[in-house]
Amino acid sequence: MNTAVNIIRSRAVVLSQANIDTDRIIPARFLSTTIRTGLGEHAFADWRKRADGSVDPEFALNRPENAGRSILLAGRNFGCGSSREHAPWALTDAGLRAVVSSQVADIFRANALKNGLVPVVLDEAVVQSLMQRPDDELEIDIAAGELRTPDGQRHAFALDAFARTCLLEGVDELGYLLARGADIQHYETSHRESSHVV
Amino acid sequence: MTTPRTLFDKLWDAHVVVPETAAAPAVFYIDLHLIHEVTSPQGFTELASRGIAPRRPDLTKATLDHSTPTLPADAAGELPYHKPEAKAQVERLRENCKAHGIEIFDLGSAQRGIVHVIAPELGLTQPGMSIVCGDSHTSTHGAFGALAFGIGSSEVGHVLATQCLLQRKPKTLAITIDGELGEGVGAKDVVLHVIQQIGVNGGTGHVIEFRGSTVRAMSMESRMTLCNMAIEAGARAGLVAPDDVTFEWLSRTPRAPQGRAFDAAVKRWRTLATDDGAAFDQEVQVDARRIAPAVTWGTHPGTAIGVDQRVPEPADAAEAKAQAYMGLHAGAAIAGTPVDVVFVGSCTNCRLSDMRDVAGVLAGRRVHPRVRMLVVPGSEQVKREAEAEGIDRIVRAAGAEWREPGCSMCIAMNGDLVAPGQLAVSTSNRNFEGRQGPGARTLLASPLTAAASAVAGVVADPRTLAATEAA
Ligand code: SF4
Numbered sequence: 001m002n003t004a005v006n007i008i009r010s011r012a013v014v015l016s017q018a019n020i021d022t023d024r025i026i027p028a029r030f031l032s033t034t035i036r037t038g039l040g041e042h043a044f045a046d047w048r049k050r051a052d053g054s055v056d057p058e059f060a061l062n063r064p065e066n067a068g069r070s071i072l073l074a075g076r077n078f079g080c081g082s083s084r085e086h087a088p089w090a091l092t093d094a095g096l097r098a099v100v101s102s103q104v105a106d107i108f109r110a111n112a113l114k115n116g117l118v119p120v121v122l123d124e125a126v127v128q129s130l131m132q133r134p135d136d137e138l139e140i141d142i143a144a145g146e147l148r149t150p151d152g153q154r155h156a157f158a159l160d161a162f163a164r165t166c167l168l169e170g171v172d173e174l175g176y177l178l179a180r181g182a183d184i185q186h187y188e189t190s191h192r193e194s195s196h197v198v
Numbered sequence: 199m200t201t202p203r204t205l206f207d208k209l210w211d212a213h214v215v216v217p218e219t220a221a222a223p224a225v226f227y228i229d230l231h232l233i234h235e236v237t238s239p240q241g242f243t244e245l246a247s248r249g250i251a252p253r254r255p256d257l258t259k260a261t262l263d264h265s266t267p268t269l270p271a272d273a274a275g276e277l278p279y280h281k282p283e284a285k286a287q288v289e290r291l292r293e294n295c296k297a298h299g300i301e302i303f304d305l306g307s308a309q310r311g312i313v314h315v316i317a318p319e320l321g322l323t324q325p326g327m328s329i330v331c332g333d334s335h336t337s338t339h340g341a342f343g344a345l346a347f348g349i350g351s352s353e354v355g356h357v358l359a360t361q362c363l364l365q366r367k368p369k370t371l372a373i374t375i376d377g378e379l380g381e382g383v384g385a386k387d388v389v390l391h392v393i394q395q396i397g398v399n400g401g402t403g404h405v406i407e408f409r410g411s412t413v414r415a416m417s418m419e420s421r422m423t424l425c426n427m428a429i430e431a432g433a434r435a436g437l438v439a440p441d442d443v444t445f446e447w448l449s450r451t452p453r454a455p456q457g458r459a460f461d462a463a464v465k466r467w468r469t470l471a472t473d474d475g476a477a478f479d480q481e482v483q484v485d486a487r488r489i490a491p492a493v494t495w496g497t498h499p500g501t502a503i504g505v506d507q508r509v510p511e512p513a514d515a516a517e518a519k520a521q522a523y524m525g526l527h528a529g530a531a532i533a534g535t536p537v538d539v540v541f542v543g544s545c546t547n548c549r550l551s552d553m554r555d556v557a558g559v560l561a562g563r564r565v566h567p568r569v570r571m572l573v574v575p576g577s578e579q580v581k582r583e584a585e586a587e588g589i590d591r592i593v594r595a596a597g598a599e600w601r602e603p604g605c606s607m608c609i610a611m612n613g614d615l616v617a618p619g620q621l622a623v624s625t626s627n628r629n630f631e632g633r634q635g636p637g638a639r640t641l642l643a644s645p646l647t648a649a650a651s652a653v654a655g656v657v658a659d660p661r662t663l664a665a666t667e668a669a
Contacts, residue, residue, distance in 0.1 A: 017516055019398055019498050023630040028609045032265060032283035034239035034290050036351070046632045051618055075516075077399040080432060080498075081630060083334040084237065085350035103399055106368075106434055107334060111350035160366065162222045173352070174244065177360040180216060180225050184253075184362055187215040187227055 004170035005116055008097045008140040010070040013060050014131050015044075020074055021081035022108065026090040039086055040093030061094070070097040071138055073131050076124060077101075079108025088112045098140050100147065102127045113163050114173065120147055120157045142167050202473035205439050206370050206405045209345040209470070213328045215362055226365040229327040230344075231258045231357045232313050233300075235265055235287040236611070237332030241354030242294045252298045252358040259322060260295050260302040262288050263312045264611050268574055268601035277305065280613025311577020311603045314338040314545040318422065319579050321451025325440035325467040330357060335545050335627065336435075337428045341421035342448075343440035343470045345405070348429065368434045369479035371404040372472075375412040377486035382661040384555075385420035386547055386625065386644035388412065389427040390492040390502035392484060398500040401433025404480065407472065408438050412486040418447040419551040426546045427627050430499040439471040491660055493532055493623070494642045496520040497631045505533055505647055505659045523631055524639050525621065533657050535641075537623050539616050540571040540598075540652035541634070542645055544608035544626035548576030552625065552645040553584040559649035559663065560596040566655025571598035572614065574606040598652065610635045623651045 030042040047059045055062055072091070078101040079087060088111045091099070096117065102124040104112070109119045120140055122130075130138070130149070139148040142164060147155045165171055203211070218224035231254075233241075238260070245252065252258060265284035271277045279285040288305070295302040303310040309320060314335055317323040325343035330336060332354040339346035349363065356363055373392060393400070406428045413421065421438045428436025438444075445464050448454040455463045490504030497520040503510065511528045512518035521528060526535065542548070542556050556573060565571045573593045575581040581603055584590060590600045606614040608626035610633070616622045618637030625648050626633075629640035643651070646660035653663060 017519075019516075021498070021628075021630045023628065023633050027632055027636070028611045029636075031236050031611060032281060032287060034287060035243070036240045046636055051637050077402070077432065080398060081334065081628060083332060083336075083348035083350055085240070085332075085352060088350075103402060105399070105432055106402060107348055107350065111352065114350065114352040160223070161220055162364070165221075173364055174248075174356050174359060177225065177356055177362055177364065178250075180360070180362070183216050183225060184227070184360060188361075191212075191227070 003116065005097070005118070005167050006142050008070060008118065009137060010097070011137050012071045012073040012100070012130065012134045013066045013069045014073045014134045015060055016075050016131055018075035019077045019080055022079060022084050022087040023081055025079065025087040026084065031084060031086055036085070036089045038093065039090035040095070043090040043094040068095065070095055071140065072096050072099045073127060073134065074099055074101040077103045077105060079112070080105040083107045083111070085111045085115070088115045088117045092117050100127060100130065113166065116167065118142060118167065122147065122155050122157055126155050202476035204370050204472045204476045204478060205343060205407055205437055205470055206345065207476070209326065209328065210367055212326065213345070218366060223364040223366045226363050227328060228330050228357050228361055228363060229257060230317070230322060230329045231361070232317055232329065232331035232336070233258060233260045233291070233354065234313050234331070234333065235262050235291040237351045238294065238354050239287065239290045240351040241332070241358055244352070244355035245359055250359055252300065254361045255298050255300045257361060258300045258358065259317065260291055260300055261310055261313050261316055262291065262303075262305055263603075264605045264609060266305065266604045267612055268604045268606045268614055270602055284612060308578050308582070311579065312545045312548065312605055314422075314426065315548060315576035315580065318342065318418070318447075319451065319577060321448055321454030324448065324454060324463070325444060325470050330363065334429045335426050337433070338422050338426040338545055340425040340428065340436040341418060341438050342444055343437060343467065345435055345437070347435045369404045371401055371406045371433065371480045371482065372478040373406055373408050373482045373484060374410040375408065375484040375486050376410040377412060379412060379486050379489065382491050382646055383489055384644050384646065385416060385423035387489055387492040388486065389424050390494065390499065390642060391489045393427065393431045393500050394502040395484065396431055396482060398430060398498050399432040401428060401431035404433050405435045405437060406431070406433045407478070408436060409472070410484075413438055414441065417551060418443060419549045422549070423546055427499065430627055440467045491644060491647045493647060493657060494629050495524060495526050495532060497523055497629055499627065499629060499642060502642070503532060505643070505657065507532065533659055535657040536621065537569055537651050537656055538620035539622035540565070540569055540648050541574070541607040541616075541622055541624040541626065542648050543572065543574030543576065543606050544624070545576060546627045547625035547645050548574060548580065550580050550583050553580065553589050554587070555645040556649045557587075557589040557592045559646060559653065559660065560598065561592050563596055563653045565597040565652045568655045569652050571652045572601060572607060573598050574601040575603050577603050607634050609633070610638070616640070623648045623657060
């Protein structure tokens with residue numbers, strides 16, 4: 001069950017590179033788990049630590065001034081690659097609540113929404129300008145569908161109506177589907193002959 | 199008159215349980231749910247926490263592939279798991295399947311293998327179906343004219359519980375490929391070329407239908423390679439309309455309808471083509487005659503060039519960074535780059551035709567002493583059929599390793615790793631930084647190019663090697 005979320009207020013962590021893939025977000029060697037918690041320490045593992053195992057102090061998420069920030073400003077096509085939900089699990093466990101990018105990959109977006117991680121898609125130029133001022137406190141308003149900056153700019157972002165309701169009301173998608181049991185039953189009865197799985 | 203529909207439209211319409219509205223996505227029915235050990239445990243846990251059982255265990259099929267060793271069991275029958283967590287995942291899936299009556303193609307089963315290889319082999323994958331798996335390369339099954347896509351673990355739970363997903367209708371993209379492929383050029387080269395053209399995000403939000411004379415002339419194996427990598431262009435799914443090639447494949451599978459039922463099914467399957475005049479949201483044309491054997495120079499699959507070309511000047515800082523990571527230099531010919539590892543395998547290129555391609559190159563030749571080469575068949579069936587043709591002996595005689603089926607070095611979860619800094623030519627689908635192990639550098643290529651590079655010890659053009667006589 002998701003908890004309801006409406007306003008996210010934070011300064012941003014910037015990862016400006018385009019095409020940050022899910023192997024970057026959480027490398028496959030951390031997928032050998034049967035639970036969904038505790039993955040935050042492995043988020044961006046191969047950027048956080050150097051090859052010799054030492055912490056890279058230059059990496060954005062390791063910098064002390066970025067501690068506690070919950071908005072990630074990322075380059076275009078964030079979350080491409082694998083369908084691993086471990087990616088949003090790792091990000092939310094690391095304290096992130098929203099990803100702002102000019103494009104978010106399809107499966108990652110669906111996975112993110114199921115975990116209360118808000119994908120905020122804005123024009124590339126807007127994302128670039130926000131990246132210049134990571135110390136501005138941003139305000140993401142889910143009900144209004146806009147991201148606001150301290151100097152009064154308001155950037156509207158599109159969010160599927162259902163996704164918005166789920167975020168605002170903490171609607172549980174599985175509960176919603178389970179409530180459609182009668183429709184599913186009817187479908188199964190009327191389409192029986194087209195299914196061949198044996 | 200009814201409106202002409204695309205293949206995708208037909209597949210979509212047939213699976214809508216509750217239509218989408220502005221306020222809510224469609225409730226979409228799933229005919230076949232494939233599960234594996236890595237992305238399913240959390241889905242089962244979700245059901246258990248709500249006290250519900252899977253709705254259609256009969257439509258759910260399980261296999262073990264990602265975490266499993268590709269080395270055989272020891273004398274005591276113990277498999278060499280790379281870490282205890284991998285074994286725990288395997289055991290968890292077994293328990294979950296047993297508890298809920300789900301068929302599992304377990305270790306030791308003659309039908310086990312990479313999930314996207316075994317379902318088509320068994321004939322579980324059929325035209326007209328909707329198929330999902332907690333795995334992005336589920337797009338592979340689209341080669342049969344099934345709407346197949348990857349989902350996350352929460353969605354695995356949704357499908358287990360309700361056999362449905364909440365889905366917004368994606369857009370359609372037609373990629374029409376025409377013309378005859380040149381010598382040494384195959385489906386992998388075609389799809390790398392396509393991704394380079396449209397970009398790794400070119401398919402985002404879309405389902406791709408691959409069309410045209412080149413696609414029609416392709417075997418099922420090649421069509422699977424094509425659809426497999428649709429996800430690398432960001433697409434929701436890839437599709438090829440079913441035809442006689444598809445039906446011929448299915449007629450040899452144990453789980454497709456048999457006898458009269460098969461004939462009736464073929465009749466239905468024939469209707470699954472895009473109608474004349476149906477509109478796609480986007481269209482792209484590709485001239486197959488211009489495609490050369492492809493290799494990638496960067497750290498995403500959209501960086502293919504012809505193997506006879508030079509590494510391009512970086513267009514931006516990200517490309518410069520990628521080239522630095524890869525240890526490649528702009529302006530240098532990519533052929534001739536020293537290679538440490540060659541990996542033949544993964545759901546992209548691990549089927550019998552791929553094994554034959556590799557054996558054709560390796561027969562009478564030796565893998566270069568610098569190179570470690572792993573050949574990993576995609577399934578027990580591929581392994582069996584390849585061994586019946588003596589391919590394992592050719593591979594071993596050339597100095598390469600012939601392994602047990604599984605994902606292996608494609609995702610490097612099972613201990614099969616490329617060492618930091620090593621350069622691998624791989625027939626898999628992702629060359630992301632660290633995909634094949636921390637610090638590993640990956641060039642994506644076809645089985646022919648991979649095998650030619652293994653022999654040469656450097657990135658090599660399979661067309662050139664073909665000209666040199668085997669010993
Ligand atoms: S072979 Fe690679 S891409 Fe295919 S299912 Fe396994 S890990 Fe995924």
